[in-house]
Amino acid sequence: MLKYKVSHDGNIFKVKGYAPYHLEPSYRGDMPDAIKYDEKRGTRFTTLFQIKNIGGEVSSTDSSLEVKNGTEAIIYVSIATSFNGFDKNPATEGLNDLAIASDNLKKAFSKSFEIIKKTHIKDYQSFFNRLSLDLGPTETPNLPTNDRLKRYAEGKEDKNLEILYFQFGRYLLISSSRTNAVPANLQGIWNPYIRPPWSSNYTTNINLEENYWLAENANLSEMHNPLLQIIENLAITGAVTAKTFYGCNGWTVCHNSDIWAMSNPVGDFGKGDPIWANWNMGGPWLSTHLWQHYQFTQDKLFLKTKAYPLMKGVSQFCLDWLVEDSKGNLITSPCTSPENEYITPNGFKGGTFYGGTADLAMIRECFEQTIKASKELNEDSEFRTKLEKALIRLHPYQIGKNIQLMEWYYDWEDADPKHRHQSHLFGLFPGTQITQSRTPELANACRRTLEIRGDETTGWSLGWRINLWARLLDGNQTYKMYRRLLRYVDPDEYTGNDKKSGGGTYPNLFDAHSPFQIDGNFGGSAGVVEMLVQSNDTSIQLLPALPDAWPTGSASGLCARGGFVVDLQWNNGKLKNVQIYSKAGAPCMISYENKTYDVKVGKNKRAKLKF
Numbered sequence: 001m002l003k004y005k006v007s008h009d010g011n012i013f014k015v016k017g018y019a020p021y022h023l024e025p026s027y028r029g030d031m032p033d034a035i036k037y038d039e040k041r042g043t044r045f046t047t048l049f050q051i052k053n054i055g056g057e058v059s060s061t062d063s064s065l066e067v068k069n070g071t072e073a074i075i076y077v078s079i080a081t082s083f084n085g086f087d088k089n090p091a092t093e094g095l096n097d098l099a100i101a102s103d104n105l106k107k108a109f110s111k112s113f114e115i116i117k118k119t120h121i122k123d124y125q126s127f128f129n130r131l132s133l134d135l136g137p138t139e140t141p142n143l144p145t146n147d148r149l150k151r152y153a154e155g156k157e158d159k160n161l162e163i164l165y166f167q168f169g170r171y172l173l174i175s176s177s178r179t180n181a182v183p184a185n186l187q188g189i190w191n192p193y194i195r196p197p198w199s200s201n202y203t204t205n206i207n208l209e210e211n212y213w214l215a216e217n218a219n220l221s222e223m224h225n226p227l228l229q230i231i232e233n234l235a236i237t238g239a240v241t242a243k244t245f246y247g248c249n250g251w252t253v254c255h256n257s258d259i260w261a262m263s264n265p266v267g268d269f270g271k272g273d274p275i276w277a278n279w280n281m282g283g284p285w286l287s288t289h290l291w292q293h294y295q296f297t298q299d300k301l302f303l304k305t306k307a308y309p310l311m312k313g314v315s316q317f318c319l320d321w322l323v324e325d326s327k328g329n330l331i332t333s334p335c336t337s338p339e340n341e342y343i344t345p346n347g348f349k350g351g352t353f354y355g356g357t358a359d360l361a362m363i364r365e366c367f368e369q370t371i372k373a374s375k376e377l378n379e380d381s382e383f384r385t386k387l388e389k390a391l392i393r394l395h396p397y398q399i400g401k402n403i404q405l406m407e408w409y410y411d412w413e414d415a416d417p418k419h420r421h422q423s424h425l426f427g428l429f430p431g432t433q434i435t436q437s438r439t440p441e442l443a444n445a446c447r448r449t450l451e452i453r454g455d456e457t458t459g460w461s462l463g464w465r466i467n468l469w470a471r472l473l474d475g476n477q478t479y480k481m482y483r484r485l486l487r488y489v490d491p492d493e494y495t496g497n498d499k500k501s502g503g504g505t506y507p508n509l510f511d512a513h514s515p516f517q518i519d520g521n522f523g524g525s526a527g528v529v530e531m532l533v534q535s536n537d538t539s540i541q542l543l544p545a546l547p548d549a550w551p552t553g554s555a556s557g558l559c560a561r562g563g564f565v566v567d568l569q570w571n572n573g574k575l576k577n578v579q580i581y582s583k584a585g586a587p588c589m590i591s592y593e594n595k596t597y598d599v600k601v602g603k604n605k606r607a608k609l610k611f
Contacts, residue, residue: 001194002017002018002019002020002045002194003017003018003019003037003039003042004016004017004018004045005017006062006063007062008060008061008062008065011050011051011058011060011065012048012049012050012105013048013049013050013060013064013065014046014047014048014049015046015047015048015049016044016045016046016098017044017045018037018039018042018043018044018045018091019042019043019045020035020036020037020042020194021036021037021038021041021042022035022036023035023036023194023195023199024195025195025198025199026193026195026196026197026198026199027197027198034195035194035195039091040091040092041089041091042090042091043081043082043083043090043091043094044081044082044090044091044094044097045079045080045081045082045097046079046080046081046097046098046100046101046102047077047078047079047101048077048078048079048101048102048105049065049075049076049077050075050076050105050109051065051067051073051074051075051076052073052074052076052109052113053067053070053072053073053074054070054071054072054073055069055070055071055072056068056069056070056071056073057069057070074113076105076108076109078101078102078104078105078108079101080095080097080098080100080101080104081094081095081097082094082095082096082097083095083259085181085233086181086230086233086237086259086260086261087233087236087261124174127170127174127219127220127222127223128167128170128171128174130219130220130557131170131218131219131555131556131557131558132554132555132556132557133163133166133167133528133553133554133555134163134553134554134555135159135160135162135163135550135552135553136159136550136551136552136553137159137552138157138158138159138160139157140156140157140158140159140160140161145161145164145507145508145509146488146507148161149161149486149487149488149505149507150488152483152486152488153486153487153488157549159550161486162482162486162528164509165485165486165505165509165521165524165525166524166525166528167525168509168521168525169214169218169521169522169524169525169526170214170218170220170525172184172188172518172521172522173211173212173214173215173218173220173223173522174220174223175188175189176188176189176190176518177211177212177215177223177224177225177226177227178223178226179226180225180226180229181226181229181230181232181233181259182226182230182259183202183208183211183212183226183227183230184211184212184226184518184522185200185201185202185208185518186198186199186200186201186202186203186207186517186518186519187200187516187517187518188518190510190516190518197513197515197516197517198517199256199258201256201257201258202230202256202257202258203255203256204253204254204255204256204257204282204285204286205255205276205279205281205282205285205338205339205421205423206338206421206423206460206464206519207460207517207519208227208257208286209285209286209288209289209430210460210463210464210519210522210523210526211227211518211519211522212224212227212289212522213430213467213522213523213526214522214525214526214529215227216292216293216295216296216297216559217296217526217529217530217533217535217558217559217560218525218526218529218558218559219557219558219559219565221293221296221297221559224289224293227286227289228289228290228293228306230257230259230261231286231287231289231290231310232306232310233261234251234253234257234261234263234282234283234286235251235283235310235313235314236251236261237261237262237263237264238251238252238253238261238263238283238314238317239251239313240263240264241253241254241263241264241265242317242320245264245265245280246280246317246320246321247320248316248317248320248321249316249317249319249320250283250312250313250314250315250316250317250318250319250320251263251283251313251314251317252280252281252282252283252284252314252317252321253280253282253283253286254266254278254279254280254282255267255276255277255278255279255282255338257282263282265277265278265280273351274336274351274352275336275338275339275340275341275351275352276336276338276339278334278336278352279336279338280321281358281359281362281363283314283317284314284317284318284362284363284365284366285362285426286314287310287311287314287315287366287369287370288362288365288366288369288430288431290306290307290310290311291307291311291369291370291372291373292561293307294307294373294376295537295561295562296559296560296561296563297563297583298562298563298583298584298586300376300377303373303376303377304377307373308370308373308374308377308380311366311369311370311373312370312380312383314366315366315367315370315383315387318363318366318367319386319387319390322363322390322394325354325355325395325409327395328393329355329393329394329395329396330390330393330394330395331354331355331359331360331394331395331409332354332355332356332359332360332363333354333355334352334353334354335352335353335354335355335356335359336351336352336353336356337351337356337357337358337359337407337408337421337423337424338358338421338423339419339420339421340407340414340415340416340419340421340423341414341415341416342407342408342412342413342414342415343412343413343414343415344410344412345412349415353408353409354409355395355409356407356408356409356424357397357398357405357406357407357408357424358407358423358424358426360394360395361397361424361426361427361431361433362426362431363394364391364394364427364431364433365426365427365431365432365433367387367390367391367394368391368433370384370387371384371387371388371391372537374387395409397427397434397442397445398411399441399442399445400445402448402452403444403445403448404445404448404449404452405424405425405442405445405446405448405449406424407423407424407449417452417453418453418454418456418457419453420457420458420460420461421461422449422450422453422461422464422465422468424449425446425449425450425468427442428443428446428468428471428472429464429467429468429470429471429530430467432536432537434446434471435471435536436471436472436473443472446468446472447472447474450465450468450469450472453465455480455481455484456503457503458502458503458513458514458520459485459502459503459504459505459511459512459513459514459517459519459520460511460513460517460519460520460523461503462481462484462485462503462520462523462524463485463511463519463520463521463522463523463524463526463527464523465481466478466481466482466485466523466524466527466530467523467526467527467530469481469545470527470530470531470534470544470545471530471534472545473544473545474545475531475544475545475546475547475548476547476548476549478527478530478531478545478547479531479547479548479549479550481527482524482527482528484503484504485503485504485505485511485520485524486504486505486524487503487504487505488504488505488507489502489503489504489505489506489512489514491506491507491512502514503520509521511524529558530544530545531543531544531545531546531547532544532546532555532558532568533555533558533560533566533568535560535561535562535564536561537561537562538589539589539590539591539596540560540561540562540564540566540580540588540589540590540591541591541592542566542568542575542578542590542591542592543568543570543575543592546570546573548573551570551571551572551573552570552571552572553569553570554567554568554569554570555567555568556568556579562582562584562586562587562588563582563583563584563586564580564581564582564583564586564588565580565581565583566578566579566580566581567579567581574611575592575593575611576610576611577608577609577610577611578590578608578609578610578611579606579607579608579609580599580601580606580607580608580609581601581604581605581606582601582602582603582604582605582606582607583603583604584603585601585602585603585604585605588600588601588607590609592611597609
């Protein structure tokens with residue numbers, strides 16, 4: 001629990017306290033000194049309560065505020081902490097939490113409940129109402145959400161539940177990604193525990209990034225900013241990590257981070273298993289969000305002043321970290337494929353090796369995007385040439401004896417063929433290197449990999465697999481995985497923080513990893529957009545993975561790369577009407593059913609098409 005004291009100042013009830021300065025993760029179980037407090041080291045906080053009443057009287061004690069004989073009581077709550085950025089000690093260099101809370105309470109108390117509510121709704125709806133989705137007629141009865149989930153689990157139709165889950169993901173991101181340089185973590189802002197599952201941190205080998213897959217394509221670009229901002233902080237700490245741990249220039253991030261922009265390897269100084277503790281590709285993966293933000297917004301000032309310097313820095317790390325293999329190809333060594341293990345022909349089981357597909361896919365994506373950014377800005381040609389030369393020397397993708405995309409440098413067996421991670425498929429999604437049209441053989445190998453992995457997995461992994469199947473243009477399999485993500489899970493069945501299987505949805509629509517992890521919600525919502533609109537540097541693909549279960553529908557406000565916003569309508573499984581809005585006036589090419597259409601649309605203009 002948090003350490004605090006309560007008092008009152010007139011009619012204001014005050015809670016002043018501080019958080020622990022150290023917590024052991026809950027998965028380590030009961031242990032001495034798992035929670036450490038020190039008033040001089042922990043983050044301070046202030047919570048203030050004030051009641052605006054009609055009739056009656058307000059009185060206070062040392063532990064309560066009371067209203068007697070009143071007809072109405074509105075409770076105003078103001079909370080602030082001393083957190084002052086990743087590089088400031090919140091105890092000695094922190095913000096004045098009491099002053100901030102007091103000022104905010106004073107401002108709020110001067111306004112009526114109706115005005116505050118109206119202001120809140122206006123703010124929220126300015127983001128939420130940008131995108132709408134209609135999946136056609138439904139015969140679903142009007143039931144509570146938990147009963148709808150149970151009914152849905154029986155295989156019954158509920159298009160409105162599918163829409164609700166999608167829009168719920170957008171609501172969660174709007175609500176939990178508004179603080180500068182503090183992205184949504186594993187539980188968003190909904191963690192109730194002092195020792196939360198996996199410390200409510202930023203796990204950079206999938207989970208943090210998955211939280212933001214829907215930010216751009218689901219028309220919530222501003223919600224992406226906290227992640228983009230913390231990348232700037234991570235580049236500072238990550239430069240120290242790159243130099244001291246790896247002897248490399250540039251910057252990178254390892255398996256875990258937090259609001260203090262931790263970037264170094266984790267695992268309690270060697271006690272953690274290398275299959276997760278020794279991974280160091282968080283920088284290359286995170287950097288892809290910088291380029292993605294530019295692709296969707298076409299904000300060249302952001303690209304020049306923010307994104308490109310950060311992309312260049314992580315590319316420098318990758319250049320230094322790569323080594324030659326016996327064939328003269330560039331690989332990483334040592335490396336891991338996040339949290340997975342192999343079995344060699346002689347029976348050895350391990351997690352560390354060299355030349356991992358996942359590492360090279362992330363580096364390949366990082367190099368390609370940095371090259372494109374350099375060309376877009378028409379600068380840094382010398383560094384661009386270095387990346388271009390290294391890019392063609394990267395160890396290529398390999399297809400194994402089971403016609404699967406090889407995860408390991410050699411065609412070894414997986415220790416767990418049904419493993420929840422599928423990091424070596426990064427090039428398919430969220431990357432852009434593997435596509436059904438340009439690299440059909442590799443795409444089919446990804447398909448075979450997913451078939452081997454199976455459909456039964458954790459919540460966040462289901463979210464990832466939805467997007468992977470959508471990129472393979474298999475609408476019915478994508479929809480099957482979406483339904484599986486919405487499988488009802490009884491929260492009372494969860495018994496411990498180390499449970500890592502099952503997946504599904506709790507009665508309140510939170511993702512059941514289990515336990516609750518918000519990344520499954522975000523990944524699932526992102527996948528719905530991928531079913532309806534996909535985009536790359538050159539074209540926008542419409543209804544690429546439309547399932548048979550959604551024969552009729554419409555959507556508005558879907559975003560595509562190039563600064564486009566797409567509204568579309570379909571009937572009997574066929575596209576009928578499309579409207580394209582351009583934020584930047586960039587060239588626009590539409591792709592539908594293997595045909596392409598050049599669409600001329602000026603900046604801040606709309607173009608309408610009928611099919």
